[in-house]
Amino acid sequence: MSETLAVHLVDDDAGVAEACRYLLEGLGLAVIDWRSGEDFLAGVNLEEPAAVLLDMRLPGIDGKAVHERLQAADACLGVIILTGHGDVDMAVESMKRGAVDFLQKPVGAEALDRALASAFARARQCAGDRRIRDYAAALSEREREIARRVSQGLTNREIAEALHIAVRTVEVHRSRVVEKMGAANSAELAALWQRIET
Amino acid sequence: MALLGPAAAAAAHAASTDGGHASVNAGDVTVGILAPRGTAHTLEQWQATLDALDESIPRISIQARAMTLDGIAAAVAQGQVDFVLTNPGQFVLLGTPYALSWLATLRSNPANSARAALGSVLWVRADSSYRRVEQLAERRIAAVHERAFGGYLLMRPELQAAGMDIDAFEVDFVGYPVDALIYQLRDGQAEAAIMPVCMLEQMASEGLVKRSDFRALAVDEPLGGCVSSTPAYPDWTFAALPHVSEALTGDMARSLLAMDGEDTARWGAPVSAARVATLFDDLAVHPLGESLATRLMDTLQRYWHYSVAAAVLLALALLYHAWLQRKARRHGRALEATQLALRERERELADAQSLNVSGELATTLAHELNQPLAAIRHYAEGSVLRLQREAPDSPLLEPLSRIGHEADRGAGIIDQARQWVRRDAPTPERLSLHGLFDHVRALAQPRLQRLDVSLTRSIAPDDLGVLGNRLAMEQVLGNLIGNSLDAFEAARRNGWIQIDARRAADPDRVTLTVRDNAGGFSPERLARPFMPLDSTRAQGMGLGLVITRRLLQRQGGEITVGNHADGGAAITVQMPAAESLEAAQ
Numbered sequence: 001m002s003e004t005l006a007v008h009l010v011d012d013d014a015g016v017a018e019a020c021r022y023l024l025e026g027l028g029l030a031v032i033d034w035r036s037g038e039d040f041l042a043g044v045n046l047e048e049p050a051a052v053l054l055d056m057r058l059p060g061i062d063g064k065a066v067h068e069r070l071q072a073a074d075a076c077l078g079v080i081i082l083t084g085h086g087d088v089d090m091a092v093e094s095m096k097r098g099a100v101d102f103l104q105k106p107v108g109a110e111a112l113d114r115a116l117a118s119a120f121a122r123a124r125q126c127a128g129d130r131r132i133r134d135y136a137a138a139l140s141e142r143e144r145e146i147a148r149r150v151s152q153g154l155t156n157r158e159i160a161e162a163l164h165i166a167v168r169t170v171e172v173h174r175s176r177v178v179e180k181m182g183a184a185n186s187a188e189l190a191a192l193w194q195r196i197e198t
Numbered sequence: 199m200a201l202l203g204p205a206a207a208a209a210a211h212a213a214s215t216d217g218g219h220a221s222v223n224a225g226d227v228t229v230g231i232l233a234p235r236g237t238a239h240t241l242e243q244w245q246a247t248l249d250a251l252d253e254s255i256p257r258i259s260i261q262a263r264a265m266t267l268d269g270i271a272a273a274v275a276q277g278q279v280d281f282v283l284t285n286p287g288q289f290v291l292l293g294t295p296y297a298l299s300w301l302a303t304l305r306s307n308p309a310n311s312a313r314a315a316l317g318s319v320l321w322v323r324a325d326s327s328y329r330r331v332e333q334l335a336e337r338r339i340a341a342v343h344e345r346a347f348g349g350y351l352l353m354r355p356e357l358q359a360a361g362m363d364i365d366a367f368e369v370d371f372v373g374y375p376v377d378a379l380i381y382q383l384r385d386g387q388a389e390a391a392i393m394p395v396c397m398l399e400q401m402a403s404e405g406l407v408k409r410s411d412f413r414a415l416a417v418d419e420p421l422g423g424c425v426s427s428t429p430a431y432p433d434w435t436f437a438a439l440p441h442v443s444e445a446l447t448g449d450m451a452r453s454l455l456a457m458d459g460e461d462t463a464r465w466g467a468p469v470s471a472a473r474v475a476t477l478f479d480d481l482a483v484h485p486l487g488e489s490l491a492t493r494l495m496d497t498l499q500r501y502w503h504y505s506v507a508a509a510v511l512l513a514l515a516l517l518y519h520a521w522l523q524r525k526a527r528r529h530g531r532a533l534e535a536t537q538l539a540l541r542e543r544e545r546e547l548a549d550a551q552s553l554n555v556s557g558e559l560a561t562t563l564a565h566e567l568n569q570p571l572a573a574i575r576h577y578a579e580g581s582v583l584r585l586q587r588e589a590p591d592s593p594l595l596e597p598l599s600r601i602g603h604e605a606d607r608g609a610g611i612i613d614q615a616r617q618w619v620r621r622d623a624p625t626p627e628r629l630s631l632h633g634l635f636d637h638v639r640a641l642a643q644p645r646l647q648r649l650d651v652s653l654t655r656s657i658a659p660d661d662l663g664v665l666g667n668r669l670a671m672e673q674v675l676g677n678l679i680g681n682s683l684d685a686f687e688a689a690r691r692n693g694w695i696q697i698d699a700r701r702a703a704d705p706d707r708v709t710l711t712v713r714d715n716a717g718g719f720s721p722e723r724l725a726r727p728f729m730p731l732d733s734t735r736a737q738g739m740g741l742g743l744v745i746t747r748r749l750l751q752r753q754g755g756e757i758t759v760g761n762h763a764d765g766g767a768a769i770t771v772q773m774p775a776a777e778s779l780e781a782a783q
Contacts, residue, residue: 013569015569016569016570018573019572019573019574019576019577020576022576022580023576023577023579023580023583024580025580026579026580026581026582026583057565084568104613105568105569105571106568106571106572106573106574106575106576106605106606106609107572107576108606109582109583109602
């Protein structure tokens with residue numbers, strides 16, 4: 001889970017984009033350049049968690065609209081809004097739409113590094129959650145009930161009594177659920193399940 | 199026949215006609231007679247004559263109306279009489295415009311010809327000292343009427359002949375009867391009286407006055423045994439109005455001429471009134487047109503009640519006019535003030551507009567400059583990151599990070615300008631004045647040295663601070679010192695700039711004064727110190743003071759521009775004191 005994530009840089013100004021890529025690569029990051037909102041939306045792999053440096057002022061679809069579409073697509077992308085003029089209203093609006101941060105150009109390396117760290121964390125979290133949800137979706141109804149009760153801290157015997165099944169049956173289901181959910185043990189399964197249930 | 203006074207005659211006349219012209223065919227004939235000595239006297243004087251006319255023309259019944267000059271004129275104008283008997287002066291005045299037919303001329307005195315019968319006499323009291331006409335200047339002279347022929351009209355040339363302005367004589371027109379004039383003169387109410395010739399003699403013969411009490415001035419040739427002050431003019435004339443039939447006119451003329459003069463008046467053929475017309479020409483009273491003033495006076499007298507009403511209305515109108523004028527004046531002043539304010543406002547608007555233009559420019563620049571500044575910063579910092587990894591001892595690390603900082607500073611200034619244009623007040627912070635001046639001095643140092651200008655400061659207390667935005671305040675102080683340096687440079691002289699900062703009378707404010715000895719502002723510049731694009735400088739946009747003021751206003755500060763007595767500029771700035779922030783928190 002700790003592999004480096006990519007940074008999508010959406011800025012129509014090639015000079016700035018090149019400079020930013022130079023800075024980001026200096027920070028040891030992989031940069032994917034996009035010259036317009038349309039290009040980005042058409043080309044980005046929404047399944048892949050990443051950070052996005054999104055300029056507000058873009059030709060065609062502007063930054064705000066791009067951000068809204070990313071939200072609608074439920075992509076696991078940590079979005080950082082970049083703007084030439086930081087006004088408070090715009091910042092508040094962006095954060096409400098779920099932006100990780102709102103930075104005013106020219107952005108310093110430190111601030112950018114900090115914001116990207118948050119963006120990556122958000123993307124990873126999102127991707128993790130999604131994977132757990134995907135695993136959970138693959139469980140059978142019985143397996144889901146057992147997983148919920150495990151996350152509630154019930155013992156195998158308690159679960160067997162509640163579901164009116166044999167303890168042995170609970171043990172079999174339980175080990176299959178831990179495996180299907182990609183968890184190492186029952187404790188991790190409990191933690192994962194709590195993440196998606198809340 | 200009936201003899202009636204003016205009022206009775208008018209009533210009788212009204213009863214006998216349906217209005218309009220007097221009805222000749224019905225047999226009633228109205229004769230308007232000039233009554234210089236009053237109604238009773240006139241009717242008595244002419245009774246026999248009119249009776250004789252009545253008798254000789256059986257088909258008519260004559261009614262006599264004793265009238266004043268104005269009365270006759272009005273009656274003729276309105277056709278209310280059929281015949282008139284009046285003096286030649288009035289005939290000339292009325293004859294042409296109303297097409298009167300001249301029937302006969304009176305021969306009141308057999309010794310006189312009809313051509314020389316009328317004149318005027320200027321009487322004074324016999325015991326008075328007046329010997330010449332001009333001595334009567336400024337004295338009260340009584341006369342009947344401005345247009346009384348055997349009176350003022352004939353006398354007027356004599357008065358003028360005395361070589362004086364006619365206005366020098368204080369002539370008082372007292373109206374008919376003529377008798378009243380002589381009594382006024384006798385009783386000292388007037389110093390002189392203008393009378394028809396023979397009038398005084400007649401009154402003396404009637405025993406009314408003593409002839410020896412009076413003396414005539416400007417004596418001309420005697421007229422019919424009477425003293426006269428004027429040349430003689432034709433006698434009274436009997437005339438018919440144009441609506442009277444030719445037959446009746448002829449009968450009337452024949453009857454008049456046939457009178458023997460025993461009891462009646464004696465009549466002769468009508469004589470020429472040419473001399474009268476000439477006289478009128480001389481007097482500038484043209485028959486066809488009385489002077490406007492005279493007509494106006496006549497009208498006013500005739501319709502006195504209307505005149506009074508008109509006068510009252512006029513007075514009210516004048517009062518109203520005066521009131522309106524006062525109001526208008528006051529309003530005008532207010533308007534002027536409003537206009538001044540408006541012009542001021544317009545100017546400010548123009549200021550704002552030109553600032554908006556620069557504001558637009560600033561917004562565009564802010565965005566466009568931000569991009570390369572961002573790129574510069576990114577490259578600088580990207581390089582720093584690489585060097586830190588690969589060559590942490592590189593001497594380039596320091597300048598590269600400075601490049602990043604400077605780019606950031608540039609972006610900060612741009613953002614400031616943009617916020618200033620957008621009227622977003624920057625967040626105020628506590629700013630040490632010493633700190634601000636240290637910075638500004640450092641910036642100005644090269645110019646101060648080059649121009650040999652000293653910059654001293656006196657800040658008390660030492661930790662005095664203002665509440666504002668650092669960049670804005672640096673710009674304000676930089677502009678003020680820059681202004682002084684510009685003035686020194688333009689005047690090609692060296693000198694000093696003094697900065698003085700202390701707490702204002704209001705403890706929440708700080709007063710900051712920048713003075714120099716570079717000559718000060720010109721009066722024109724002082725009149726409009728904050729007018730943009732109006733620089734006294736050869737270079738520059740002249741926006742310095744405008745921007746300075748705007749920057750100060752954004753921070754709750756203000757600026758006043760002036761000169762001090764020692765030949766230099768004195769600019770005073772007020773800013774909120776730093777403590778007020780702490781107090782608020």
